[in-house]
Amino acid sequence: MPGVIRGAFVVALLAGGLHAAYYGLTSAWSDIIVMKARWNLTQWREGKVPLPQAVELGETRNALNRALAIAHENPMIHEDLGYLYGIRAIRAGGLPDLRNEMFSQALDYYRNAATLRPMSPQTWANIALANHYMGTTGPEFWDAFDRSLHYGRNEFSVQKMLAEVGFSRWRELNDVRRKMLLTMIADAPESSRKSLADIAARHGQSVPGR
Numbered sequence: 001m002p003g004v005i006r007g008a009f010v011v012a013l014l015a016g017g018l019h020a021a022y023y024g025l026t027s028a029w030s031d032i033i034v035m036k037a038r039w040n041l042t043q044w045r046e047g048k049v050p051l052p053q054a055v056e057l058g059e060t061r062n063a064l065n066r067a068l069a070i071a072h073e074n075p076m077i078h079e080d081l082g083y084l085y086g087i088r089a090i091r092a093g094g095l096p097d098l099r100n101e102m103f104s105q106a107l108d109y110y111r112n113a114a115t116l117r118p119m120s121p122q123t124w125a126n127i128a129l130a131n132h133y134m135g136t137t138g139p140e141f142w143d144a145f146d147r148s149l150h151y152g153r154n155e156f157s158v159q160k161m162l163a164e165v166g167f168s169r170w171r172e173l174n175d176v177r178r179k180m181l182l183t184m185i186a187d188a189p190e191s192s193r194k195s196l197a198d199i200a201a202r203h204g205q206s207v208p209g210r
Contacts, residue, residue, distance in 0.1 A: 015141070034077065037063040041080055044087070051087055060084060075116035079123060082109035086130065103134045114144075119154020125161040132165045137172065154183045155191050164194045167203040182207060 037060045044051055052060065061084050068077045089102035107130045113123045125148035131141040145165060152158030166173060168179045173181070185196045185207050197207045 007204065034063055034067045034080070037067075038080065038156055041083065045083070051091075057084060057087065073116060075113040075120070075123070078109045078113040078116065079126070082106040082113065082126060082130075085109065086126070089130075089133065100134055103130050104129050119151055121148045121150075121155055121158045124148035124153065125158045128165050129161050132169070137169075148207075149177075149184065153180075153187075156188070156195075159184060159188060159192060159196055163199040167205045168201045170203065170205050 040052065040056070040060055042048075064077055064081050064084070068074070068081070071077065083103050083106070085106035089106060090101050092098040102209055107127065110123055110127045110130060114119065114127060117123060124144045127144035128141055128148055129139070131144065145162070148158055149162055152162075159201065162181065162184065166177070170178070185193055185200075188196060193207070200207050
């Protein structure tokens with residue numbers, strides 16, 4: 001019996017090792033596929049180059065979809081695809097139906113990313129922002145806003161999105177959310193506070209000390 005148990009244990013270890021190896025290989029291969037796409041995405045997100053035209057956008061999306069077919073549980077790929085559909089939505093600003101359709105597809109990818117990585121403040125902020133741009137206010141919007149504020153109050157990229165959403169919907173925020181948003185800004189570094197105060201001013205609001 002001990003030998004049988006040891007044998008079963010070895011088989012279990014081998015199965016676990018093979019699964020880990022397979023996951024590692026698929027993850028590595030998907031990373032190779034999206035290497036150029038991710039470089040482009042970083043440049044666009046950081047504003048280092050203009051947002052892509054249709055051809056480049058399509059090529060990047062195709063690369064991400066190929067990677068997703070290999071590593072469908074990679075939250076970063078879902079997040080990247082959500083960002084691309086967000087760009088398409090903004091580009092369709094003069095066509096409300098198309099704009100909302102693109103934001104709806106972006107939301108689907110962001111929701112997948114949130115399921116796979118539920119403590120990512122960037123993902124929750126993107127869900128809140130997409131809902132905001134679609135003009136929807138409901139449980140998902142407020143839950144995403146609260147989660148992103150809870151997990152990412154010290155991350156500048158998240159702070160900017162929260163400021164954009166929060167100050168444009170200032171009248172809809174309850175006292176607790178208002179206080180948390182202002183505290184987030186008060187605790188931010190000076191360079192960040194200026195940018196966040198500018199967002200507030202653009203929406204007709206002000207922050208303490210400004």
